[in-house]
Amino acid sequence: MSAGQPQPGPAQPDVAGNRARAGGGRHARNGRNGWNGRNGGRKNGGGRGEQFMVPRAEFRSYYGRPVIKEPVWQEPDVPGYLFFGGLAGASSVLAAAAQLTGRPRLARAAKAAGLGGISVSTVFLIHDLGRPARFHHMLRVFKLSSPMSVGSWILSAYGPAAGAAALSDFTGILPVAGSAATAAAALVGPAVTTYTAVLLCDTAVPAWHEAHREMPYVFAGSAASAAGGFGLLAAPLGESEPARRLAIVGAAVELTAKKLLERRLGPVGEPYQTGRAATLLRAGEVLTAFGLAGAGLSRRSRVGSALSGLALLGASALTRFGIFEGGLASARDPQYTIVPQRERKRARQQAERTGRQATAPS
Amino acid sequence: MSSTERPGLTGGADPADRAGWREHPPRMGFFTDTSVCIGCKACEVACKEWNAVPEDGLNLTGMSFDNTVGLSASTWRHVAFIEQEAPEGGPGQAAGGPQGADAMRWLMSSDVCKHCSEAGCLDVCPTGALFRTEFGTVVVQDDVCNGCGYCIPACPFGVIGRREDDGGAHKCTLCYDRIGDGLEPACAKACPTDSIQFGPLDELRERAQARVTDLQGSGRPDARLYLEGTDDGVGGAGAFFLLLDEPEVYGLPPDPVVPTRSLPRMWKHAGLAAAGVGAMVASAFLTSRTGQR
Numbered sequence: 047m048s049a050g051q052p053q054p055g056p057a058q059p060d061v062a063g064n065r066a067r068a069g070g071g072r073h074a075r076n077g078r079n080g081w082n083g084r085n086g087g088r089k090n091g092g093g094r095g096e097q098f099m100v101p102r103a104e105f106r107s108y109y110g111r112p113v114i115k116e117p118v119w120q121e122p123d124v125p126g127y128l129f130f131g132g133l134a135g136a137s138s139v140l141a142a143a144a145q146l147t148g149r150p151r152l153a154r155a156a157k158a159a160g161l162g163g164i165s166v167s168t169v170f171l172i173h174d175l176g177r178p179a180r181f182h183h184m185l186r187v188f189k190l191s192s193p194m195s196v197g198s199w200i201l202s203a204y205g206p207a208a209g210a211a212a213l214s215d216f217t218g219i220l221p222v223a224g225s226a227a228t229a230a231a232a233l234v235g236p237a238v239t240t241y242t243a244v245l246l247c248d249t250a251v252p253a254w255h256e257a258h259r260e261m262p263y264v265f266a267g268s269a270a271s272a273a274g275g276f277g278l279l280a281a282p283l284g285e286s287e288p289a290r291r292l293a294i295v296g297a298a299v300e301l302t303a304k305k306l307l308e309r310r311l312g313p314v315g316e317p318y319q320t321g322r323a324a325t326l327l328r329a330g331e332v333l334t335a336f337g338l339a340g341a342g343l344s345r346r347s348r349v350g351s352a353l354s355g356l357a358l359l360g361a362s363a364l365t366r367f368g369i370f371e372g373g374l375a376s377a378r379d380p381q382y383t384i385v386p387q388r389e390r391k392r393a394r395q396q397a398e399r400t401g402r403q404a405t406a407p408s
Numbered sequence: 409m410s411s412t413e414r415p416g417l418t419g420g421a422d423p424a425d426r427a428g429w430r431e432h433p434p435r436m437g438f439f440t441d442t443s444v445c446i447g448c449k450a451c452e453v454a455c456k457e458w459n460a461v462p463e464d465g466l467n468l469t470g471m472s473f474d475n476t477v478g479l480s481a482s483t484w485r486h487v488a489f490i491e492q493e494a495p496e497g498g499p500g501q502a503a504g505g506p507q508g509a510d511a512m513r514w515l516m517s518s519d520v521c522k523h524c525s526e527a528g529c530l531d532v533c534p535t536g537a538l539f540r541t542e543f544g545t546v547v548v549q550d551d552v553c554n555g556c557g558y559c560i561p562a563c564p565f566g567v568i569g570r571r572e573d574d575g576g577a578h579k580c581t582l583c584y585d586r587i588g589d590g591l592e593p594a595c596a597k598a599c600p601t602d603s604i605q606f607g608p609l610d611e612l613r614e615r616a617q618a619r620v621t622d623l624q625g626s627g628r629p630d631a632r633l634y635l636e637g638t639d640d641g642v643g644g645a646g647a648f649f650l651l652l653d654e655p656e657v658y659g660l661p662p663d664p665v666v667p668t669r670s671l672p673r674m675w676k677h678a679g680l681a682a683a684g685v686g687a688m689v690a691s692a693f694l695t696s697r698t699g700q701r
Contacts, residue, residue: 060665076669087605103605105656106654106656106657107656107659108488108490108656108657108658109471109655110660111477111478111659112566112659113565113566113656113659113660113661114559114561114563114564114566115561115563115566115567115568115569116563117479117557117560117561117567118560118570119557122626130655134687135685139685139686139689140689141691142687143464143693143694144554144688147693156514167625172448174556174557175555175556175557175572175575176553176554176555176557176570176571176575176576176577177553177554177555177574177575177576178554178555180535180553180554181556183535183536183552183554184535184556185535185553186535186552187534187536189531189533189534189536190557190675191531191532191668191671192531192532192533192534193532193671194532194534194556194558195534197534198534204572221519228444232622235685236681236682236683236684236685236686237532237678237682239681239682240678240681240682240685241678242678243674243677243678243681244674244675244678245558246669247576247667247670247674248532248562248667248670248671248674249532249558249561249562249667250528250562250563250564250566250667251526251562253509255667255670258670258673258674258677259673259677261677262677262678262680262681263677263680263681263684264681265681266681266682266684266685268689268690269685270685270688270689272457274692287696288689288692288696289692290692291691291692291695291696292688292689295691295692296688299688306676330595341472342589364664380656382664383661384656384661387661387662387664388656388662388663390663391662391663394663403647406700
């Protein structure tokens with residue numbers, strides 16, 4: 047952020063120079079889901095014009111400036127890294143299961159997705175660094191407290207395994223080692239799909255942090271749906287039935303977890319329901335619906351299956367981009383940081399006060 | 409950096425002890441008493457000079473006298489200026505100044521890195537570039553940082569930033585190079601009113617308690633300490649403040665909590681979800697077997 051260019055926060059009605067209210071101004075929330083509003087947390091816009099039983103929460107801020115810093119992570123790098131990593135990780139599990147059950151062409155397609163996905167993902171990750179030439183500094187230490195450190199070690203275990211599994215399959219060289227690598231990639235793959243959820247949620251970004259309970263399941267479902275979708279796209283009908291089922295169950299899990307997330311977050315989840323994040327997420331849901339219907343109906347059609355797979359891949363990517371964008375929006379607007387903290391503080395102080403009264407001698 | 413460092417996941421104790429320092433000086437910190445800040449910005453200038461922090465914009469923002477806007481990679485001390493209606497007949501009204509509706513008060517406050525006991529930036533740094541010093545402060549090693557940017561959203565105060573030109577993360581070091589030589593940090597040295605006080609944290613906390621009691625007793629009921637405790641959401645801060653209004657008015661979070669506090673729960677859910685990926689694949693194959701083959 048360049049220091050000299052104040053961008054008025056979205057919720058800032060104040061005009062700079064308005065003396066009495068220039069700093070520490072009061073802002074009334076004007077969002078659809080008031081913190082205290084009757085329709086708080088409800089998704090559809092039916093609350094517009096509805097009478098509020100309680101006045102909208104007011105909050106004060108420093109010239110409408112954000113309290114926390116917006117992540118410097120870029121699009122498409124970081125959401126792309128989330129999507130391709132998820133595709134790769136789940137594909138490796140699919141590949142191992144396909145190989146075990148004698149579906150070599152599905153196995154080969156999934157191994158290709160593993161290698162390709164993790165390669166693209168890693169390139170995105172390194173490209174997003176401020177100092178890309180130092181990417182190997184990630185492996186100086188191992189810190190459980192840093193999801194990025196844990197993730198880097200997961201990737202360095204997973205990447206070579208996924209690569210060896212794919213190369214052995216394509217070339218036919220060292221089939222036993224290839225099988226071992228396939229198994230190893232399948233064991234680490236699930237961790238690749240979900241550690242990225244922790245990566246986002248272990249931040250002060252309100253719409254990510256408050257969603258830390260549901261986010262891993264959203265990512266797991268999204269990854270499974272993408273891997274299944276790629277299997278539908280790339281494997282012949284005779285072998286793609288498990289991929290179809292994986293795509294369907296993955297999309298269902300993703301959709302359910304996303305709904306639970308938005309419902310539990312309430313007002314803090316509002317950034318997912320407005321602006322660009324909402325557009326991306328809703329487009330993802332439309333693609334999911336197409337993909338699900340297509341996957342269910344196209345059991346005899348190669349083209350239909352491929353299109354369904356493509357739709358589910360697109361849906362999975364849109365979910366990642368939408369969640370990424372929603373987080374950024376929640377970081378930019380100070381109300382999502384200030385109002386929940388203020389309410390938490392008030393509740394705690396109230397509890398302390400009543401606790402004191404209860405223990406005070408009469 | 410000590411290889412025995414176990415940051416974040418365990419609370420309590422002195423942060424330098426926890427980081428593996430066996431013998432170390434007392435924890436040092438800042439007490440910023442904003443009730444005597446005159447908004448001279450000597451702290452901003454002294455910090456830039458001593459630490460060779462590059463220029464980051466010469467702009468007029470319209471936010472009162474604040475033209476640095478906030479802490480960032482290249483602003484390690486930031487003076488906030490808040491113009492308010494003074495409480496009617498209240499203590500904020502300047503003696504001899506305008507009374508009634510026109511009366512206003514001017515709050516000024518020099519913000520800085522909080523050097524948290526449980527530091528989000530340090531917890532999430534994947535390279536070990538951020539480390540805990542023997543003084544209990546948190547410092548970035550520029551030759552290690554690879555610019556991943558994770559520390560930036562991990563800070564509940566929005567302190568640390570990344571420079572466009574060198575791609576690295578930067579923030580206040582509490583003048584690590586000066587305090588090691590027994591000097592006080594540049595900002596505290598330059599502060600003409602002792603609004604910025606540097607010293608052993610225990611002493612500063614006692615002094616701050618006395619000061620806030622004094623102010624409240626002399627007709628400033630709005631005086632309050634911010635981050636003075638040892639059991640708040642960041643495990644106690646190494647830099648704390650005396651404020652005259654709610655923290656958010658100064659751009660500070662009212663109830664900050666380090667994100668890493670909930671990390672064990674996050675890993676648990678991630679583990680369950682990862683197992684779920686295996687279960688989804690298994691179910692896809694187990695239900696396909698009969699129909700397909």
